[in-house]
Amino acid sequence: MMKNRQHIKWGFFFFFLPVALWLFLLIVLPHLELLRLSFTRANTGKLTFDTYLAFFKEPIYWLTFVRTAGYSILVTFLVMVIALPVSFYISKIVKQTIAGALMILILVPFWVSELVRVYGWMILLRESGVLNHFLVSIGLFKEPVEMLYNDITMIMGLVYTSMLFMVVPVIGVMDDLDNSIIEAAYDLGASKIAIWRTIIIPHCASGLVNGGIIVFMLVLGSYLTPTLMGGKNSLWFTEQIYNQIILYFNWNQGAAFGFLLLALSSLIIWVILKLTKQNLKEVVK
């Protein structure tokens, strides 16, 4: 018996040690270092609040921050609005045999690298792009128009790149919704809007929250889509972090920006979880 117990202890450490090393060396300590550097003066290493003061003093910084947060919420909302009917169609309307094929079709584009997908939009939409060529040649446009490098295109790109992370969990919960409940409501004379409002959307809430958290986090932290599709005017906060660290080599300022972004994403995710009375463990399952 004693021998057996020792074996179990040994097994525990075999699993515990690598995981503990991973979480402390790659997650906890780096983030503490990020926090420490954000309060440190570059040359002297003394405590300072200048990095955070600079953020509030320079309108370009905090405006970009607010803009990034606002657009991320908008994108999350748009993704929900599109994902609901798409999921509903695949889960409840189309024949089951076709649903499987459609599901694969939905998944495949998202396995492709974000860069390739954004590049596809660029050659479609730019001034010398495919769409312009098409519209000019059928005579709808007199001359090509630059469709890239504006906020609307950037938002569309962000919706595109993060769509899947909403569709998959929403289809998951939609599949669990018993058809007979919708049938009963229909038989009792409920309108389509009433059915959506009182049955389908409340039932899908957990899937929407799961998807919403992942989409929000991805959009907030995305770099490729805003810089390539929004161009010089995109003003995304991750770009400010990149500039501070790679271009200006001002790591302390970059650390402060990074920490602010982390605080923002944690705060909003926490608020969503509290409002919907869920916890993170359930969400990531």
Add this chain to the structure above:
Amino acid sequence: MIRSLPSSKRYQYGFRLFIILYFIFLFAPLVVTMVLAFNDSMYPALPWQGFTLDWFFGNGPDKYGIFHDQTNLRSLATSFKVAVAVMLVSTFLGTCAAFLFEQENFRFKGALYFLMIAPLVIPGVILGISILMFSNTIGLFIENHFDIYVKFLGPGFPLVVLGQSSFISTIVALVVSARLKKFDHSLEEAAYNLGANRAEVLWFITLKYLRPSIIGGAAMAFLMSFENFNTTIFLVGSQATLPINMYMQVRDGSTPVINAISFLLILGTSIFAVANLSKGNKKIV
């Protein structure tokens, strides 16, 4: 409204039109990218100037296809090496974590579990900069106190692998945990009763049962690493990975060689995705 209920023709066709538009939205950028890889032109744009394979096999003087493009080939090889390393590291860490959290009990288990899932909601950019700063601080410390320069701690291959593994391990852990939850413990007990020790049980019973999920998780780890941009950009040294190399080219204006690479990536990931999905591995995030 749903399959089993009658609905008006207008509703049916309206919904079908919406879904068709959605799929056009999903596939338009990918199809355009792939088609233009075969256009006999110096720019990734219309008009169509005839079919060519030069962007794949061309060997100068004006068109260098992907198979003769040394920079891109080198970055492809780098990405491949990184992805294999990340796959090994994160499959090991993820599987350890799955065992630790599903089969062991210890103090602070909840807190450690929370730490493990945290990387899913930390933007990749922030993981990148915090790991960069932390390893830089350690490197400086060692240099100042022991007068040794540790190349390992500067941006480059090892740091990219560690940085990517920091969050990809979590994904492997979730995939493996999902299957481990359904494991019937009486199988382990039977093996113990027949005289097997802990290591034998682990190897012959539990790991054998987990094999599909470990392979699935490893495949996902490979793909996520291969495509990662946000974390990698801060950790990469002189050897750029494919997404970073492509980003530079796309940003600064590109030739259709990017389309040729994209074509191969789309083809590769589609085969990969369909193979993975047909194995019944429904989980993608």
